[in-house]
Each structure stands twice: as structure tokens, then as C-alpha cells.
Amino acid sequence: MNLKKTLSVALATLFLIACNHKQFVQKNNTYKNGVVVTANLFASEVGSDILEQGGNAFDAAVAVQFALAVVYPRAGNIAGGGFAVIRTAKGESESLDFREKAPKAANESMYLDENGNVIEGLSQTGHLAVGVPGSVDGMVKLHQKYGSLTWEKLIQPAIDLAKNGVRLTKLEADKLNAYRERINKVNAGKNNCCYIKDTEFKTGELIKNPQLENVLVRIKNQGRNGFYDGETAELIISEMQRGKGLISKEDLLGYESVWRPALIGKYRDCKVISMPPPSSGGIALMQLLKGAEEFNLGQYQFGSLEHIHLMVELERRVYADRATWLGDPDYCSIPKEKLLSDEYLTNRYSNIDMNGKSDSQDIKAGNVEVIESFETTHFSVVDKWGNAVSVTTTLNGNYGSKVIVKGGGFFLNNEMDDFSIKPGVPNQFGLVGGKANAIEPEKRMLSSMTPTIVEKNDKLFMVTGSPGGSTIITSVFQNIINAVEFKMNAQECVNAPRIHSQWLPDKVYVEAGAISPTVKNELQNLGHAIQEQSRIGMMANIVINEDGSLVGAPDTLRHKDSRAIGY
Template identity: 90%
Template sequence: MNLKKTLSVALAALFLMACNGKQAVQINNVHKNGVVVTAHFLSSEVGSDILKQGGNAFDAAVAVQFALAVVYPRAGNIAGGGFAVIRTAKGESESLDFREKAPKAASERMYLDANGNVIEGLSQTGHLAVGVPGSVDGMVKLHQKYGSLGWEKLVQPAINLAKNGVTLTKLEAEKLNAYRERINQANAGKTNCCYIKDADFITGELIKNPELENVLIRIKNQGRNGFYEGETAELIISEMQRGKGLISKEDLKEYQAVWRPALIGKYRNCKIISMPPPSSGGIALMQLLNGAEKFNMGQYQFGSLEHIHLMVELERRVYADRATWLGDPDYCSVPKDKLLSDEYLTNRYSNIAMNSKSNSQDIKAGNVEVIESFETTHFSIVDKWGNAVSVTTTLNGNYGSKVIVEGGGFFLNNEMDDFSIKSGIPNQFGLVGGKANAIEPEKRMLSSMTPTIIEKNGKLFMVTGSPGGSTIITSVFQNIINAVEFKMNAQECVNAPRIHSQWLPDKVYAETGAISPVVKKELQNLGHIIQEQSRIGMMANISVNPKGQYIGAADTLRHADSKAIGY
């Protein structure tokens, strides 16, 4: 049985268990000293080892971020960006924005031809798609403020992995093979990089990356300057010049990650701590949870017509708001308070009817299907003191722009596609936008990444997040709903089948087996268009039980390489 069919059967089984009210999964990953959950078992081991050496959650996050750049190159990165939401053991919270920026030479019409039409693929593949990376500066700032172990100790595990090599899993070999031709095309003429091959990658193959090893050594020895200045910066600039990219020495040298107040909301008896703009995730999540509470979603059976219909109706309105109002708060006025006000949301949801479907506006010319992609990666960490960190980091598309820095051994992002390159024209995830997210020099592009931490009755309750492009927000939303409304345990929350809707296209995307045949027919009778996806999202969860023990829950059903490791 192939992987897709196995996943479909498993999800269908989970759906039936959920509908019958049965416990789908027993909890056995319980720890008292800390847990690390990542998309790759080797990075989980790195983070857990740091905790065992006396490091805190933030030390482990730094080590995991660099390890992922080696073991999970499709999304782990040193030339991408992301967001971190933190909660200290004292209950203090804030967020770190290390999202990429547009280069100084970027312009609003840079992906349009003389007639104002979008040049296909220009914002997604190649050197012009690359935003100024933020990951390294973000890790430096996280360590400077909250780290306890020495910087060198945190970068060394990634160096060891690059030097000694990483054995390809079946999943990673398949992903590299799926993108091998595109990677080779984007790097024509380069021969020394481990990711450039004429033959297929093989499961069990050992991949060593001496070029990346040398970059990581410079970062270990020089900190921020080991990436944004000196030899590594010269390699990036040479790569930009080779492919007519826009990033300059000044762009690299002047990049700064930004500490921002976390976005705080309430849901039932829970405090929600999430990411503010330039992430759309936090605001959208708070809006969805507000609607779930207003309509008392928990009164409906999981997977029922009412449950799914209500989620879709809420999501449609929230994603319409996302397209209109959200962007980089340093460049546009984001009406956060208005969007989250009870008065606004009461009015916003007032026309939801449980017996009929509302209509999204007509899909605009050039719209595309949602591409469910796992290019982003999320990890969650809690330590023995109760510090918690939720980090989502990305290259945007799988292997980003597909461009590898010659002499550096790492992929560059294609985050410029997350801007609204033309009003009303969707990006690779089918998301549309307007002026608020238009390209401007040094502006940060809007994101769907939604790293989130939850308190219940004043105590740490859950650390969560997901990859998945436009589906990140709805995946995190459903995960919280599963825990609070449907009383699922940690692993059941992660395993439960998911759906997604996003205003445009006017469709409901459902994991195979997530909707029963009877409910599917009922939804179609209301006018919903159902399209099956093999998988939606990939959660990395940590929950806290009443005894104060940590429960790690990796999404191994959808991604076999992910793992929760604690002690």
C-alpha cells in the first residue's frame, strides 16, 4: 500500500473513532523535564540533548533551528525567516519577528511586464524571488536575550551533522527527487553542492555538506557577522550577481529581527498567546476562536455537518479580512483592535446561517488551486523550568527559490511571493491581497505562520504550530478546538482529520476520509464544493497535564520523520 493510500485509510479510521466518541490514541510520551517536537527526529535529538545539558527552551530552539538547516533542507534554513512566540516560566510573553524583508532595490511592479501582467514564476523561482534572510539574526537575538548556554555549544551540533553527514530518509529522498530537476535548472553550472545530482537520491544515502559546515563554523565563531558580513555575505552577494538578484551588502548588514509584543486573546478559560503582524496568523486565529465561542461549536459532534459548515463559514470571512487589511505594521496601518473587537466580529458573523452557504466573491482570473506544501516547518519546546517557545520558520516554497548559494551549500528563500505582487492575483497558495501587502523596499511580507502558546487557568496548557502555507491558521485553529471543545488528548488533537477553506477559491479542502459520505453529501446540498487533499498541516504539539507533566505529540501520521523527544 502506498503512503498516500495508507494516510487516507488512517485518517478515515480516525474520523470514525472521533465520531463514535472513542479514544483514538493512548498517551505515553509523558515527561517532567522538557520536550522537543520537530519535523525531523535528528533535530529533535539535538534539542533534547541541549535540554539534558542544562540548557533552557530558548537554547534548544537555537540549536534546533541550525540543525534543521542541515537535516531538513526543504524548509529548515539559515537563509529564510520566521517567527517565535515565547512564554517564560514566570508567565511573561513576547514575540520575535525574524521575517525576511524586501531588498532596498525592490519595487511594487517588479514582477509585472510592461502591460502590467504578472510574469509567471518570477516571484517563485530564481534569484529575483529572494528576500533578505532573517533566521540567523533571529537566533542571535533570541540567544542574547534568553539563552543560558554558550553560543558555540548551540551551533556545534549542526556543524557535526553537516560534517559527518545525514542519512536520507525515504521522505527526504522522495522530496529531493521530486524537485531535483528544478533545483538543477536553478543552479546550472554548479557542480560541488551535495543537492545537485544527475541521478536520483536514494533512501539511506549519506549526504555530507562541507560547504554548509564552513558557513556554520563562521556563524559559530563570529555570531551574526559570520552570516551577514565577511565571507558568507560575499558568497550571497556573488550569487545575487550571478542571477541578477537584488540583495545588496547593505541589505544584509542592516537587517534586524524585531521584538514585538505578543498578540494576546481569550478563548473560553484560555489565554491565547500568538504572533502579531506581519503574521496574519494571530489575528486570524483570534477571529476564528471568537466565532467558535459565539456559536458554541462544542455543542456539535466532531465531523458533523454543523461542525464543518460553521468552520468553513468562519474561515471564509476571516481570510477575506486577511486579504484586505493585513500587512507589515511598520509600513501600513493594521486595524488590529477593530478586527478583534467583539462589536466588529458580532456583526461580521451575523449573516452566518447554519442551513445555507454564504457565497465568496467570484474567483478572480488567474486564481490557482491551493497547493498544500510542507516547505515551512514548526517546532515546539518546553523545558524543566516551564519556559516555552513556539517557532515557525520557512523558506516559503519547498527548497525556497531552488537557488543554492555557490560555496555555501544552503538554499535561498522565495519569500517575495508572499507579497501581493498584483492586487487580487493569488500567490502559490491561492492567497490574494491588496495594497496593505504590496511590495515596498525593506518591507516584511505578510505571512500565515501561527506559532501559538496557550495558558489555561493561568498555567501553561499547550504549545502548538504547523507548516502548510495558507492552511497553517486553520490547522492551529482546529487543533485548539479539538482540545478545548472536543476534549481530545494531545495526540488525538494532532491526529484528527482536518479541513480548510480560505474565501478564495470558494472551496472546502478536506483530508481524504475527513468527511463522512453522509456529511459530504449534506455539505454539497448546501452548496459547498469539496476537494480532497492528501494532508493538511503538520502539527508539533506539547500539552501539559494536570500533574504538570509535558506530553509531546508529533504528527507522525502525516510526516513519519517528525518526532517528540523528552526526558
């Protein structure tokens, strides 16, 4: 069976089983002057409008980030953090780290009881789970360095959305209902907030958020000080005191996002530009791509036993390295050059057996399980000049810590769970870590976010990224190899069914339709434990055609509200 037919069958199965629809019509999202791809229609519209008004990709990214805080509260945020990878029209690149930090009062044993055992849920729900937010400072720095329109113009669309209200899609109503009881419990007594209801949220219901509107007005008028100082900061501190959280006024005033050199790698005839630590995404992605090239992954049929088995074996080793070596580079020494060297990786992959499964226990000891769902969000932007930005931002879990700032109308993150709260103990995504990612005051927690830009023949080729906790890295990896090895177009890359493996737990997660029954049996005969997932990742792709046209590819198969909008 040829690649196109194999992919067609797999996608049909994925569509019918996982999405439960009868047909799918994909708009040809090809544009001449600029395109924005996000997880939400309203946010994509905001970004596209900024581009049409003469703004550049970085202006649009700022506007989208604040709009998402209103229209996509489970992951869009002003009290979370993230990473941005940028490439200017001149071909210059760098990255912006606006990852959250541990409060000054944090310590390595803060989630352990007197016997040294982890207190279940303490790092995931409630005030103690919250890291010092970085999103607002990050957007301020992005605008200061690369913006062209006024700050006020970029914040106003989010203010208008909060004031006038946003009608809930079915997807967002269902998600709010799924978490409604937990949100209500954590926020008892805050009955004037739009996210707290005794009755279910309805599709089409108009949600206005005057509290968030006021916060956004302060950010519009005062910039960084509108969040980290003054009235908004006092609301955050009061909320911390109410729930015995750790973030202080000093923490807020002292937070700074950081410009870092982008991580640059080569794959086939492509230049890959990704995020360095404290994201693990860039290093892990480069390791996976080097392995794919070394084993000539493209020689195998898409979805075949060899294709899936090889990806799993590469991923298992890369995630073991992640757990051992990676953390905040300001607090630990990361052997980046060694981890990415040909000599190291050739040796690392030398024991891969195409006729047998490696045991994760032999790679490194441990045993964990994935225990909670995830939510992050990614958006990609390219403008008419060729500037590009890839941004992944998060509260960590759905609605973060579930804590809403009283009087502020926004959710706080639960990023402290991304630290290694105890060596060998998994976070909510089943990821384990060691000393390199242990909790320390003002340290940034390790992340899997992998915003990435790809060049081909020195020209902008692809802007990509995904949410999905631990699955982000493998989703971006598969998206790139789908384009380069299997010659898929922008939408085919996004739609193609995905698999994921992360060393521990010793399983292979597959979307419905990702592998045929025959390949599943063959993988199991090799010793792989297969577990179906309803969704792995959610790409937001932009591909630049040879003629310079821009193709936006949203992941509507997995997330119906995703949109690519341009002009």
C-alpha cells in the same frame, strides 16, 4: 455516534487512505523535564540533548533551528525567516519577528511585464524571488535575550551533522527526487554541491555538506557577522549577481529582527498567546476562536455537518479580512483592535446561515486557484522550568527559490511571493492581497505562520504550531478547538483529520476521512465545493498535564519523520 467513535472511524479512514499503512503504533511521549517536537528525528535529538545538558527552551530552539538547516533543507534554513512566540516560566510573553524583508532595490511592479501582467513564476523561482534572510539574526537575538548556554555550544551540533553527514529517510529522499530536476536547472554549474546530482537520491544515502559546515563554523565563531558580513555575505552577494537578484551588501548589513508584544486573546477559560503582524496568523486565529465561542461550536458532533459548515463559514470571512487589512505594521495601518472587537465580529458573523452556504463572491470579489505545494516547518519546546517557545520558520516553497548559494551549500528563500505582486492575483498558496501587502523596499511580507502558546487557569497548557502555507491558521485553530471544545488529548488533537477553507478559491479542502460520505453530500447540498487533500498542516504539539508532565505529540500520520523527544 459518540465523539470517540466518530473520531476513531475518521482517523482509521485517514490512516488507511492517506497514509497507506496497515497499522500505527504511537509511542507515549510523556516526559518530566523537557520535550522537543520537530519535523525531523535528528533535530529533535539535538534539542533534547541541549535540554539534558542544562539548556533552557530558548537554547534548544536555537540549536534546533540550525540543525534543521542541515537535516531538513526543504524548509529548515539559515537563509529564510520566521516567527517565535515565547512564554517564560514567570508567565511573561513576547514574540520575535525574524521575517524576511524586501531588498532596498525592490519595487511594486518588479514581477510585472510592460503591460502590467504578472510574469509567471518570477516571484517563486530564481534569484529575483529571494527576500533578505532573517533566521540567523533572529536566533542571535533570541540567544542574547534568553539563552543560558554558550552560542558555540548551540551551533556545534549542526556543524557535526553537516560534517559527519545525515542519512536520508525515505521521505527526504523522495522529496529531493521530486525537486531534483528543478534544483539542477536553477543551479547549473554548481556540481560540487551535495544537493545537485544526475542520479536519484536513495533512502539511507549519507549526505555530507562541507560547504554548509564552513558557513556554520563562521556563524559559530562570529555570530551574526558570520552570515551577514564577511565571507558568507560575499558568497550571497556573488550568487545574487550571478542570477540578477536584488539583495545587496547593504541589505544584509542592515537587516534586523524585531521584538514585538505578543498578541493576547481569550478563548473560553484559556489565554491564547500568538503572533502579531506581519503575521496574519494571530489576528486570524483570534477571530476564528471568537467565532467558535460565539456559535458554541462544541455543541455539535465532531465531523458533523454543523461542525464543518460553521468552520468553513468562519474561515471564509476571516481570510477575506486577511486579504484586505493585513500587512507589515511598519508600513501600513492595521485596525487590529477593530478586527478583534466583539462588536465587529458579531456583525461580521451575523449573516452566517447554518442552513446555507455563503458565496465568497458576496463576501468580496475575486477568483483564484491554489497552484503549488508548500513547505514550512514548526517546532515546539518546553523545558523543566516551564519556559516555552513556539517557532515557525520557512523558505516558503519547498527548497525556497531552488537557488543554492555557490560555495555555501544552503538554499535561498522565495518569500517575495508572499507579497501581493498585483492586487487580486494569488500567490502560490492561492492567497490574494491588496495595497497593505504590496511590495516596498525593506518591507516585511505578510505571513500565515501562527506559532501559538495557550494557558489554562494561568498555567502553561499547550505549545503548538504548523507548517502549511495558507492552511497554517486553520490547522492551529482546529488543534485548539479539538482540545478545548472536543476534549481530545494531545495526540488525538494532532491526529484528528482536518479541513480548510480560505475565502478564495471558494472551496472546502478536506483530508481523506475528515468527513463521512453522508456529511460530504450534505455539504454539497448546501452549495459547498469539496476537494480532497492528502495533507492539511502538520502539528507539533506539547500539552502540559495537570501533574506537570509534558506530552509531546508529533504529526507522524502526515509526516513520518516527525518526532517528540524529551527526558
